[in-house]
Amino acid sequence: MPKTPAFASQFEFTPDNRAVVIALIGKLDPEAVEELHPQIQEVYRAGLRRFVFDLTNLEYAGSLGLRLLVGLQNQVKGEGAVAVCNPTDEVRSMLEMTKLMQLLPEHATRAAALAATGS
Numbered sequence: 001m002p003k004t005p006a007f008a009s010q011f012e013f014t015p016d017n018r019a020v021v022i023a024l025i026g027k028l029d030p031e032a033v034e035e036l037h038p039q040i041q042e043v044y045r046a047g048l049r050r051f052v053f054d055l056t057n058l059e060y061a062g063s064l065g066l067r068l069l070v071g072l073q074n075q076v077k078g079e080g081a082v083a084v085c086n087p088t089d090e091v092r093s094m095l096e097m098t099k100l101m102q103l104l105p106e107h108a109t110r111a112a113a114l115a116a117t118g119s
Contacts, residue, residue: 007032011043019050019119021110025057028065037068044072049080050117054110055087061094069104083113 007026014020020043026032040051051072055061073082085107087095095101107113 007035009036009039011039013048014114014119016119017048019052019114019117020048021052021054021114023054023057027060027062028058028068029060029062030064033062033064033068040068040072044075049076050114050119051076051080051082052110052113052117053082053084054113055084055091058088058091061091066094066098066100070100073103081117083107083116085110085113 007024007028009025010023012021012023022040024036028036043051053069069082069084076082082104084095084104086109087106092106095104095106105116107116
């Protein structure tokens with residue numbers, strides 16, 4: 001049987017290309033951050049400033065993964081936004097413990113998170 005990858009991401013652009021929803025799957029560990037960061041920067045260079053991270057299937061987010069989200073929030077500040085939706089209990093706990101819920105408020109659905117970014 002093929003081994004399931006430890007991490008995967010799926011980028012879904014809104015029909016008007018004003019925002020992107022990035023579904024994170026598995027574990028956002030250092031290797032995953034190394035894979036994901038250039039992809040996000042490519043989207044940023046293309047002009048998008050509204051990012052929603054769907055955390056429905058994210059099992060774990062390490063400190064580098066959280067730093068990636070905070071860094072992106074700082075990068076788009078003033079011209080866009082970063083929002084998260086549907087974190088698992090484990091990831092929610094990490095966000096609460098690190099006090100990042102104030103910076104990256106949780107939304108129940110993708111639609112609510114997109115609305116929060118101004119999309």
